[in-house]
Amino acid sequence: MSPAATFSALLRGLPPPRGRRLLVAAAARAHSTAGGSRARGGLPQVRIQGDEFWHMTRVLRLGINDRVELFDGAGGLVEGSIQKVDKGGSDVKLLEDARLIAPDGIQWHVYAAFGTLKGGRADWLVEKCTELGACSVTPLLTERCHTVAENRVDRLQRLVLAAVKQCQRIHGMLLNPPIQIADLQPVVSQSKLAFVASAESPPLLSTLPKSCNEESGLLIVGPEGDFTEEEVNVLKASGAVPVGLGPCRLRVETATISLLSALMLWSDAHRQETLKCR
Amino acid sequence: MSPAATFSALLRGLPPPRGRRLLVAAAARAHSTAGGSRARGGLPQVRIQGDEFWHMTRVLRLGINDRVELFDGAGGLVEGSIQKVDKGGSDVKLLEDARLIAPDGIQWHVYAAFGTLKGGRADWLVEKCTELGACSVTPLLTERCHTVAENRVDRLQRLVLAAVKQCQRIHGMLLNPPIQIADLQPVVSQSKLAFVASAESPPLLSTLPKSCNEESGLLIVGPEGDFTEEEVNVLKASGAVPVGLGPCRLRVETATISLLSALMLWSDAHRQETLKCR
Numbered sequence: 285m286s287p288a289a290t291f292s293a294l295l296r297g298l299p300p301p302r303g304r305r306l307l308v309a310a311a312a313r314a315h316s317t318a319g320g321s322r323a324r325g326g327l328p329q330v331r332i333q334g335d336e337f338w339h340m341t342r343v344l345r346l347g348i349n350d351r352v353e354l355f356d357g358a359g360g361l362v363e364g365s366i367q368k369v370d371k372g373g374s375d376v377k378l379l380e381d382a383r384l385i386a387p388d389g390i391q392w393h394v395y396a397a398f399g400t401l402k403g404g405r406a407d408w409l410v411e412k413c414t415e416l417g418a419c420s421v422t423p424l425l426t427e428r429c430h431t432v433a434e435n436r437v438d439r440l441q442r443l444v445l446a447a448v449k450q451c452q453r454i455h456g457m458l459l460n461p462p463i464q465i466a467d468l469q470p471v472v473s474q475s476k477l478a479f480v481a482s483a484e485s486p487p488l489l490s491t492l493p494k495s496c497n498e499e500s501g502l503l504i505v506g507p508e509g510d511f512t513e514e515e516v517n518v519l520k521a522s523g524a525v526p527v528g529l530g531p532c533r534l535r536v537e538t539a540t541i542s543l544l545s546a547l548m549l550w551s552d553a554h555r556q557e558t559l560k561c562r
Numbered sequence: 563m564s565p566a567a568t569f570s571a572l573l574r575g576l577p578p579p580r581g582r583r584l585l586v587a588a589a590a591r592a593h594s595t596a597g598g599s600r601a602r603g604g605l606p607q608v609r610i611q612g613d614e615f616w617h618m619t620r621v622l623r624l625g626i627n628d629r630v631e632l633f634d635g636a637g638g639l640v641e642g643s644i645q646k647v648d649k650g651g652s653d654v655k656l657l658e659d660a661r662l663i664a665p666d667g668i669q670w671h672v673y674a675a676f677g678t679l680k681g682g683r684a685d686w687l688v689e690k691c692t693e694l695g696a697c698s699v700t701p702l703l704t705e706r707c708h709t710v711a712e713n714r715v716d717r718l719q720r721l722v723l724a725a726v727k728q729c730q731r732i733h734g735m736l737l738n739p740p741i742q743i744a745d746l747q748p749v750v751s752q753s754k755l756a757f758v759a760s761a762e763s764p765p766l767l768s769t770l771p772k773s774c775n776e777e778s779g780l781l782i783v784g785p786e787g788d789f790t791e792e793e794v795n796v797l798k799a800s801g802a803v804p805v806g807l808g809p810c811r812l813r814v815e816t817a818t819i820s821l822l823s824a825l826m827l828w829s830d831a832h833r834q835e836t837l838k839c840r
Contacts, residue, residue: 528830532694533729546823
């Protein structure tokens with residue numbers, strides 16, 4: 285389920301010269317679908333309420349006629365202008381048709397066995413994956429990490445939302461339900477770009493292909509105490525490429541962020557190369 | 563000051579087939595310098611006490627005749643055997659001359675303006691830099707981040723020690739006193755491998771040199787609210803290469819870990835290439 289479905293509104297900083305951006309579940313869709321209420325001008329209007337209204341008026345002190353961009357965390361983007369601010373919320377008039385922004389570059393899906401991590405380590409694994417731009421994070425269930433607390437998943441969902449707001453992702457990040465290695469196997473088989481963190485393996489950057497036309501890739505990281513040999517073999521047999529973690533022994537969350545960072549920077553470099561070639 | 567100076571003893575996991583490793587400030591030096599007390603066998607002996615003694619005996623249940631490796635966080639390494647365990651500590655007999663292990667690969671020095679970070683973000687910036695294998699971390703003082711609390715520095719020093727223990731670094735990580743941009747300038751000028759995090763810049767992985775013989779490099783990351791234009795220009799003028807952070811807007815600590823991860827993985831790949839060529 286897309287976080288967008290749970291979004292209220294969010295200030296998206298000050299991307300000059302366009303003014304502020306607000307994350308509103310229905311907003312960007314309102315216009316094109318002729319949803320939202322019709323204001324006097326005949327233009328559709330969106331009501332901003334709750335946390336985002338508070339943040340927008342109290343923290344950023346936005347008021348009448350301030351320009352904002354509304355986006356829905358699913359790629360929808362539309363410009364609007366604040367028409368009215370009252371006790372309960374504010375009305376934003378949409379000034380254009382909603383644009384749908386397509387995801388750019390390789391979409392990375394993270395499968396990490398973080399169910400057993402303590403001391404907020406799972407929290408920041410998920411938060412940082414969101415900030416770094418992962419497309420989805422899925423808790424991986426393994427022999428040495430066979431559970432994720434339900435309340436933790438709810439908590440993580442809130443963290444994802446907060447991180448999406450903080451780093452202003454036009455596309456939200458999916459936090460999927462936990463998955464077993466056995467169920468991951470077919471996913472890996474179908475992916476041409478799948479890496480599994482494994483100590484003593486060749487460094488990630490030596491294993492990355494010179495050129496790549498894939499639209500998505502997988503990063504798989506084992507639990508504290510690592511995968512069993514059998515689990516690693518299952519993943520390798522499905523086509524996952526084992527990659528090293530550099531000179532140091534890394535915690536689960538550090539390995540995940542470290543490899544994801546390198547992969548994101550690699551795809552970003554690759555994307556910009558491709559743009560140049562066009 | 564090297565963390566080694568503050569080290570007591572540390573179990574270094576179970577690097578097979580050598581048995582356990584202990585981090586002992588003086589231990590690895592004891593033999594070569596003929597320091598440490600002489601046991602009946604005429605072999606030098608080292609006394610393990612405090613936290614590490616507790617961890618060693620209670621958590622890992624090591625006892626008489628168990629083999630351990632002692633290292634001092636400064637590259638010194640020596641094998642020993644537990645001779646005696648009493649209430650206050652245990653004696654380890656050294657079985658060989660201490661070896662001095664030279665640092666391997668490019669040594670990365672991190673300069674990050676994390677003084678203003680809240681919610682434990684500075685803590686994990688330093689912890690993760692230690693885990694990832696940074697050679698040193700230096701708080702950077704800038705116009706928008708002009709201070710670091712003293713008590714925070716003490717706390718960070720403890721975190722570095724804990725992380726060194728956790729990830730079993732033979733060489734400790736230095737946490738330097740804060741430095742002003744002006745004082746960083748000459749350091750940058752002297753380095754052939756200096757990168758400064760800067761949004762909208764070319765991706766890091768496109769700016770990395772194809773080959774590199776440098777023994778050390780610098781990573782510079784600005785504060786919340788970023789460097790001032792003047793500060794960036796000063797760093798660029800000194801020879802720092804501006805590098806992008808990928809598609810997302812990253813927090814200070816995330817940018818630091820992201821770029822350091824990529825640099826560590828890059829130097830690791832580079833190091834292994836070099837080894838192959840020998």
